[in-house]
Amino acid sequence: MTELSKRPIPPLGQRPRLLEMSDISKVFNGTVTALNGMNLTLNEGDFLSLLGPSGCGKSTALRLIAGLMRPTTGRITWNGKHDRGDIGVVFQEPTLMPWATVAKNVWLPFRLRGQSFASVQERIANALKLVGLEKFHDAYPRELSGGMKMRVSIARAFVTNPRLILMDEPFAALDEITRQKLNDDLLALQSKIGCTVIFVTHSVFESVFLSDRIVVMAARPGRVVQELTVDAPYPRDIAFRTSADYAAHTQVVSEALRRAIGDHADDHL
Template identity: 75%
Template sequence: MDGSPTRQRLLTLTGVDKVFGGEVVALRGLDLDVFEGDFISLLGPSGCGKSTALRLIAGLSHPTSGRIAWEAGEQSLSVVFQEPTLMPWATVAQNVWLPMRLKGQGFAAVRGEIMDALKLVGLEKFQNAYPRELSGGMKMRVSIARAMVTHPKLILMDEPFAALDEITRFKLNNDLLAMQAKLGCTVIFVTHSVFESVFLSDRIVVMAARPGRVIEELPVTAPYPRTEEFRTSAEYAAWCRGASDALNRAIGAA
């Protein structure tokens, strides 16, 4: 999608710097416009500030300078980390309940919403299972369900599939796009993978390190839904080459 005037601007980062300890420059001059319904991938080498940018957007840290502005007032958001971070003593349903529990909502009152979220990730039959009984991919599905149960406007995802095998990763990529289409949420997704960024995104923001900054922004104009046919197409391969070239320029600029 292209930031057209028919879609509302959700979030704007303007000239954002982040410095740690007075000397480590994690981000410098980061500018980013986020529109409703965007799927944006932050692509770049380790140390380029991708995860730092997510933490700033989430409010888990604050910029040293610059501005992060929600265009229509601060909106609801959820974060999915690289590790599922599930509570081992709680069932799948209880783990998904957590953000609502923190708001004082009882389990019985929101059970329908919890089950809807589990159905969205294909885990409704595992509602009473414990994390130790689940595969890595299933644990990540629980984490995604927990992020989506409150129907946030924005979901921030920090390399959520990096530790998974390729088959599971491809399946979760497919499912994530289907979930985004159903919920109509905006996603900002951190990845090191050119192939993943092209398959998922309508915009790829390529970053360089030392200091972390945006080098290029690449639109991916292939229509959704994206299927396995797209994944094996010449069009997909061409976009992957373009993203790979941009990533190599970012690495060379570090």
């Protein structure tokens, strides 16, 4: 198989469950409650945003799902057999190996499973094509712009065709123009492949544009305060970004976020 396979995405409400977080808490150092009693059901095909102020535990939730740490209480249940190859990750930094070419960086998930470069060369080329970097196959990361590095990082996350992609504020460090372009491309990629995405962000606009589910979180202690759905159909493009529907959704989400921040509103203005 050289093409990335396409999974169909059923409409919201008819999607099979992918994983369930039940009553998850994470306490650091015995004193700092990063996450308190989080319940979340993730379905296959969801584009779910975790939205909230800093310190609300959204990155902690992501790290728990990635298996990088264990919850203090509660459990995460995967539907069906789960192994580590099911997950792709994109961090806020591109997190590329500077000594390896673009193609060799994208090879990493395969390499760690013991697959030779030659055996997956076509899949790597395909993934690079999907993010528009086919010409930069043999370039080194230092030769790329910030946005291009992020595309390599995305290609690496998608290349194994994982069930779930975790994205931890991936575009926060990029300029507005690059960020919007990457938002468009990410949606196109997700609809082409049909994977599930959890997207951590603190931008209301980004979360509304990208996701069909938004989980609003609050800090001190980190917790889920509200779940919202964005029922606008995909594909979403520039027309959606300027529509009344989009404006209405951003207003609802902004309201929810303001209530979530509550007494601490001043900290984040």
